[in-house]
Amino acid sequence: MDTPDLKSNFSRTPEQSMESQLARFNTVPEEIRLVVNTHLHVDHCGGNGFLPNARFLAQKSELEYARNPLPVHRPAYDVDLSHMDLELLEGDTEIAEGVRTITTPGHSPGSQAVLIDTDKGLYVIAGDTITHYLSMDVPEGAPFWPGPLYVGLKEYYESLDRLRALGGTILPGHDPLVLRQTAYP
Numbered sequence: 001m002d003t004p005d006l007k008s009n010f011s012r013t014p015e016q017s018m019e020s021q022l023a024r025f026n027t028v029p030e031e032i033r034l035v036v037n038t039h040l041h042v043d044h045c046g047g048n049g050f051l052p053n054a055r056f057l058a059q060k061s062e063l064e065y066a067r068n069p070l071p072v073h074r075p076a077y078d079v080d081l082s083h084m085d086l087e088l089l090e091g092d093t094e095i096a097e098g099v100r101t102i103t104t105p106g107h108s109p110g111s112q113a114v115l116i117d118t119d120k121g122l123y124v125i126a127g128d129t130i131t132h133y134l135s136m137d138v139p140e141g142a143p144f145w146p147g148p149l150y151v152g153l154k155e156y157y158e159s160l161d162r163l164r165a166l167g168g169t170i171l172p173g174h175d176p177l178v179l180r181q182t183a184y185p
């Protein structure tokens with residue numbers, strides 16, 4: 001059986017282009033200097049090539065797995081990593097003042113969340129460790145829901161607990177409701 005192609009079902013309208021979306025924030029692709037890839041699934045790093053002057057940060061363990069994933073995960077890594085000049089992190093890392101990453105393995109081996117201190121509290125870009133707000137809509141005391149794609153369910157649950165314990169505002173990786181606001185906080 002051929003490896004399923006996750007990308008062929010999607011297209012991008014002109015309004016959805018990198019240029020159009022960045023123009024909403026009065027910037028252009030050439031001005032973007034730093035990108036933190038929460039992980040290297042194609043839908044989270046496939047746009048790196050649109051940003052010619054950026055540095056790209058990812059966890060070393062993620063790149064190692066992306067190069068040789070288990071068959072069930074191969075479609076998610078159907079992206080050419082060779083042209084990406086990734087800078088590899090090993091573990092929790094301070095990126096800049098008030099911006100840091102923490103590792104959240106489970107969805108993928110090198111998943112990481114981006115934590116940003118703001119004057120309205122901590123904001124957490126969860127990547128696919130938390131894909132939707134519904135993942136956090138659980139009874140009092142119950143763990144958050146993991147998503148359907150994972151490499152390790154036990155460590156995934158531990159990562160969910162880790163994110164929850166931060167007490168910040170969590171932004172899920174795939175929930176359209178995140179776009180209700182154009183900027184956070």
Ligand SMILES: [Zn+2]
Nearest residue numbers: 039041107128
């Ligand atoms: Zn993913």
